[in-house]
Amino acid sequence: MAEPTDAARTVLLTVDDDPGVSRAVARDLRRRYGAAYRVVRAESGRSALEALRELKLRGDSVAVLLADYRMPVMNGIEFLERAMDVYPGARRVLLTAYADTGAAIDAINVVDLDHYLLKPWDPPEEKLYPVVDDLLAAWRAGDHRPVPFMKVVGHRWSARSSEVREFLARNQVPYRWYSVEEPEGRRLLAAAGQDGLRLPLVITPDGGVLVEPEAPELAARVGLATTPTADFYDLVVIGGGPAGLGSAVYGASEGLRTVLVERSATGGQAGQSSRIENYLGFPDGVSGAQLTDRARRQATRFGAEILTAREVTGLEVNGAARVVRFADGSAIGAHSVILATGVQYRRLTAEGCAGLTGCGVFYGSALTEAPSCQGHDVFIVGGANSAGQAAMYLSRFAKSVTLLVRGPDLSASMSHYLVQQITEAPNITVRARTEVEAAHGSDRLERLTLRRVDTGEAEQAEAQWMFVFIGAAPLTGWLDGTVRRDGRGFILAGPDLTVDGELPEDWDLDRPPYHLETSVPGVFVAGDARAESAKRVASAVGEGAMAVMLVHRYLEQS
Template structure:
């Protein structure tokens, strides 16, 4: 086998609590790969994780990890899940007996497992080596270089610190968090000649200090693309949620020069979900971050550009071109545009909530805050799937999770499977007919005043964490005067534009608008921003693909 350029520091690791099996696996691996790779073996998940951390600190690369399923204290799936945090690029193999193949199949979704091997694998030339060969080739084709770590110094109750952590996490940028109260945090502040009054401080991999950085500046310094490579495209996709990513994948894969523009982070609301369990093909669910990462990699592999932290402020028609204007005054143009801007969670109007935003009051799942909820009481406002998924996830950390639901029960807005799951978790409580009347706190959330609907009694509860999921508002104000919307701001398209049998005002073509086409020819809409859309991940992805099909039809007739 050809030796990779960095083979002297590249590791294949095997983990098995049976010393005899451990030695046998290492022996077989050394026989085939010992000249090109270091073979490291461990006999427990704990010792393997310690070795992985040491390799990380030294800058060594780990190409493949093979872990036995049945290990005491920490089984192979649990180990691989934790190993992903240390060496996310390593290919993962589970060694299992025939009786445990069900667990191995489940692990494909839980830890993004690459392969599972049944024991025994004799002869290795037929059952072991071909699998490892393929995984090594796949690893070498991937961007397996260790990513230098970004450092963030902030404070738990700093809203800007929370925003920066969420931005980095959702954009899959690895970072290390340091509290400004801790010695290392103070050392980093001193090195940057900062006194801690302005937070967060972000130190980029090349050592550049950024104080309270804006998203665009932060994105540019941590390696995210923010500048388009061209002035003109076949297709501009605005919004990077499931609909936008679906459109980017299908547009680029079908030969359209495609650019996707996202104002914050790809994934949209779905990307913030801790677990999506009703998406086709993932019987055990998939996290929004995992689904987003796979879709983003798929889009870029087909050649789509993805621009992050770019806010679109206008859409203009210039003859056959559709011109997209950015907040900094720059612009790009294209033959066609797909609007996949999605929606944002509505703000809670109760007094005190605006002032405490990011300091105990969070909109969306804010998964980066979940570990800090350990053994504390958490409140969630909302009764739809996003609120239920957040409750299930946060219940793993918090002492208690209380869902505050305005309506009489959950059945009107939450999927049945999720209601059943919530009912089986002992530390989740549901308070129906309840709203937040006021949030209290000095610098961070400390208490909530809750009120029963219909003039019910009020009571005050201690609370440091409030997560809000109260409906969706479309991000479409910037389209005012160009694209027709309904009274709530959702974009009208296709049949909704021609309800009386006549084309919309200003429509000059001799055909009616296509199904997802707006009142501007060549401008389409997909996903949650469309009026009367299904508000589901699967339908959003489908609409993104369908919009690309209609773009092709439009381009053929233009």
């Protein structure tokens, strides 16, 4: 371990209100870093701040702050925010008892959080020390300067501003949000020479200004890879949800030169989930963002390329090559392709919803909006697991959460454990046999017209927030004329391609399609985009791995 840059011993400070946990963190830190750093522990935010002020008066340096999130009186985010005034250059870590995406997003916006860790962190050699090693290296290299961050200036009720914030959050890019209605937001606009008519405004750490940036431009400026490093690969994976990430991990780990192409952010619908509790190996649950981050890092560690903000518009067969075309006209080739494009939430056709999308009406969980629901009444449309997970998450912020479902109850489409949690939640109400007839508001959602599907009775309800989860449509329109799909657009594969035991007329091989192989040899499908798939995270990951196994079989026989 390299010595700290200051002559005086540099401090690593940890604060946790549980004495046992506090001692355990300090013990593990001293075991690894005690020879070069001084480890200071505190059992409350107040005492930790006092310790920091004393260190400041003595001229000591503080390299890393580790704070527990769920402390009474002053939680971890509040402590880190106040600690920034004393040691703005210290790297900041939030300790959580479970995957708390909301806390992490809050911390990114408030205290420029560098990392968050789950308790327990055993073994520290795998879960604690690599994180602290990286933070110490960054602290030394950065000459103790604060972590640079993006600034986003926008209107609170702007669909485009919401999209930019969601893009940055889902790609785990730290940023600070400023409303144009706030003094600091107006000062930033003036400094950038903008009048506020075109928003959002994004200011990069180097002072660059982006006005109403599109995803590819934003991705390039924040350091996300958008350009492939080669023209030809063994495997192209299209889609970065659980199935696509599973394919990328197994493809790259088994020696295939693999590139994953994602049009927005890795994780898909699962990446937007606030909490997944029935995924194998996570008894305390895991957030979609954390699961996605781990899978992405795992794929890149094995050598997979991940391209973000690249939209695929076409698939062509050129002899033994499969050519993937992008919206900008460029293309890459490969021996094989896995289609893991997933699905998107269907849009509400009720009057007024289209014009208020992003201005109170959201599709999916929109985690960046959750803290703004504090003390408000929230409506959720849908009765499947994604709606239930969102209801439980938003109930932590909202005054009340109302689930609107067309059926008689939740049991037909929601997992039993979620139904139980919703039943026990004091501020969640389920309104059965109810649908949204219209959404009202000038520049933001103000009220809803709700209608009983059995009686036709209608009523008005005040509303500022509505999150919609009403089934999914596959993102496969760009495959029209190339790959066979069913009447709803889901991709047919394997046995589903046969009709009365006969293979398609255009199938020119002397073997039947492999289980996940589409009507184009060498092109496979995995996850929610496949016809009759299970629509579960675990099955999508499994299909991604199975598809790679079949890719190997295809390549061996080609």
